[in-house]
Amino acid sequence: MSLSRVGRKEALKVQQHTYQTLLDVSKRVNWRIDDIIGGDKRLDFSKPFLPETFARTEALSFLSDRERLTLNHIRAHGYLAMFALVEGFILPFVNTAIAQDDGTPHRAPALQQFASEEEKHMELFRRFLSDFTASFGSECGFLGPPEAIRDAVLAHGEMAVAIATLGIEWMSQAHYVESVRDDGDLDPQFKSLLKHHWREESQHARLDGLLLKELAGKATPAQIERAIDEYFEIGAFLDGGLRSLAELDLDSFERATGRTLNADQRAEFLVVQHQALRWTFLGSAMRNKNFLAALGELGGSARARVEEASAMLC
Numbered sequence: 052m053s054l055s056r057v058g059r060k061e062a063l064k065v066q067q068h069t070y071q072t073l074l075d076v077s078k079r080v081n082w083r084i085d086d087i088i089g090g091d092k093r094l095d096f097s098k099p100f101l102p103e104t105f106a107r108t109e110a111l112s113f114l115s116d117r118e119r120l121t122l123n124h125i126r127a128h129g130y131l132a133m134f135a136l137v138e139g140f141i142l143p144f145v146n147t148a149i150a151q152d153d154g155t156p157h158r159a160p161a162l163q164q165f166a167s168e169e170e171k172h173m174e175l176f177r178r179f180l181s182d183f184t185a186s187f188g189s190e191c192g193f194l195g196p197p198e199a200i201r202d203a204v205l206a207h208g209e210m211a212v213a214i215a216t217l218g219i220e221w222m223s224q225a226h227y228v229e230s231v232r233d234d235g236d237l238d239p240q241f242k243s244l245l246k247h248h249w250r251e252e253s254q255h256a257r258l259d260g261l262l263l264k265e266l267a268g269k270a271t272p273a274q275i276e277r278a279i280d281e282y283f284e285i286g287a288f289l290d291g292g293l294r295s296l297a298e299l300d301l302d303s304f305e306r307a308t309g310r311t312l313n314a315d316q317r318a319e320f321l322v323v324q325h326q327a328l329r330w331t332f333l334g335s336a337m338r339n340k341n342f343l344a345a346l347g348e349l350g351g352s353a354r355a356r357v358e359e360a361s362a363m364l365c
């Protein structure tokens with residue numbers, strides 16, 4: 052095949068991502084919560100839930116193998132709770148976009164499907180959390196209250212929230228494809244959750260891309276730069292939450308294992324785990340090539356600023 056034919060094929064693939072085709076695909080891949088969890092479909096606590104790239108327990112040399120597995124599970128609890136939390140601000144963002152119907156064919160039903168899937172995902176993450184809590188044996192803390200976090204994010208401009216949402220949606224794609232799908236050590240039930248989420252999020256990421264293009268098409272270059280400023284404000288707010296989450300995870304770890312870490316160990320735990328959380332929820336989004344490509348299309352310094360900032364989040 053000649054290069055020009057490859058180029059035409061790629062161009063066709065891009066064009067295919069319309070509200071209509073994304074709606075068609077989402078109806079085809081749609082699943083029910085009961086397909087994934089319930090009955091004998093349970094978490095297996097003898098296996099890790101999160102890949103080491105996210106959990107980073109091996110860097111903590113003072114932990115035993117058993118304690119590393121416990122910390123992996125605590126981090127997985129935070130992963131479930133974090134997705135339930137962020138979907139809490141993605142849903143009102145999508146509902147706002149639905150209310151701004153501009154008559155584009157298939158836009159409203161595609162976004163309604165998007166919103167109903169996010170509601171279902173929140174319920175799915177809650178079901179996994181209750182399965183986790185029923186079996187883990189001690190309490191794991193998490194950030195909150197969720198309404199206050201949602202409102203703090205949504206206090207920013209719509210384009211900034213669109214950029215943050217797009218990053219999260221592409222991040223969830225990358226988590227499954229790059230870090231989870233081929234990891235044979237992970238619990239199959241936790242992998243199943245990420246696989247099913249990935250299948251529906253794939254359409255969300257592309258719908259977010261269309262929404263961001265709509266917003267950017269009506270904005271001046273200065274407004275786009277301001278949206279990037281606000282995106283960084285959202286990122287800094289979330290990063291403060293991740294620092295608090297590392298402390299909550301340390302408390303959860305000591306509660307679960309009955310072990311009290313000394314001052315040096317606590318300090319090392321917090322540094323390593325804060326950075327692990329930063330990579331999991333911020334860096335892996337800001338380094339995603341599809342997210343960066345969408346930022347590049349905004350023009351100006353959007354892509355360069357995000358790429359530069361991502362260096363400290365690896």
Ligand SMILES: [Fe+2]
Binds near residue numbers: 252
């Ligand atoms: Fe979702």
Ligand SMILES: [Fe+2]
Binds near residue numbers: 169
């Ligand atoms: Fe989503």
